Amino acid sequence: MGIERFIGIDLAWAQGGARSKPNETGVAAIDGRGVVVDCGWTVGLEETMGWLAEATAGRSALAFVDAPLVVDNPAGQRPCEREVGQRYGRWKVSANSTNLSSPRRAGVLLRALLQESGWTYDDGRSGPPTGGKVVSECYPYTTLVGAFELGYDQERPAYKRRPARVPSAQWRAVRAEECDTLIARMAGLATADPPLLLSSHTVSRRLLDEPSPQPAADYKHREDLIDALLCAWTAALWSRHGPARCQVLGADSLLPLGSAPTIIAPARPEQTRRGAS
Incomplete structure (x- = not known):
């Protein structure tokens, strides 16, 4: 039967504490035709797990999560994070460092909860799964520059981090414009293989109908949903x-198949091990 649902989760890395609640997590579910079955936001791991259970009830699913899921290095960067910079650095894409001293490791907790509820973590080294409920790690920036359909041939879009060339006073307006351009390019995935139909759900359709806001909180709300949809489409592309x-970053791990800390990343030929400088 194959995978029936492709899930994207832009996970809030921090879990919050006694005096603060976690940030929002963007979530999205699409089917094999690219229809957005559900999308929106959750707060905290419990709510995210509840949404996942409902979105995948009775169906096979592949979830791609934008957060470190396996962290076993005492210090420095995970190998998969180093390889992001090595293979995508020319497109101005790099990854944050994660290790056992990192305070924000909600992804590790999410993976453990998923495994307890019957999901399987997969590092991608054996290829795409064909069934069951499987979770893997991805990184939307690699999708943006690694998927030719989105057209970011030279560098990543400036929808998150301010480039040095953009004055601080102009940043919010520039960011909103860059985000609108990105959404227009994502709309073009309606005719891609696999497709993504942003207009197929009331929440994702608002990305097309409403201009990107400039206030920080409103913008972050939109950005989380965009990244979740990118994660879901990346899962469909991998499948x-x-x-x-796609390529598996961190594939040289000596850990048993299926258990290594990896990032599954769309890649142009020049971004693979053979093509990267």
Whole structure:
């Protein structure tokens, strides 16, 4: 039967504490036709797990999460994070460092909760899964520059981090414009293989109908949903095309298959190990 649901989770890395609640997590679920079955936001791991259970009830699913899921290095960067910079650095894409001293490791907790509830973590080294409920790690920035359909041939879009060339006073307006351009390009995935139909759900359709806001909180709300949709589409791309369109960063791990800390990333030929400088 194959995978029936492709899930994207832009996870809030911090869990919050006694005096603060966690940030929002963007969530999205699409089917094999690219229809957005559900999307929106959750707060905290319990709410995210509840949404996942409902979105995938009775169906096979592949969830791609934008957060470190396996962290076993005492210090420094995980190998998969180093390889992001090595292979995508020319497009101005790099990854934050995560290790056992990092305070924000909600992804590790999410993976443990998923495994307790019957999901399987997969590092991608054996290729795309064909069934069950499987969770893997991804990084939307690699999708933006690694998927030719989105057209970011030279560098990543400036929808998150302010480039040095943009004055601080102009940043919010520039960021909103960059975000609108990104959304327009994502709308073009309606005819891609696999497709993503932003207009198929009332929440995702608002990305098309409403201009990106400039206030920080409103913008972050929108950005989380965009990244969740990118994660879901990346899961569908991996399922559909496997290593022909994607690469597994961190694949040199000596850990048993299925257990290594990896990032599954869309890649142009020049971004793979052979093509990267």
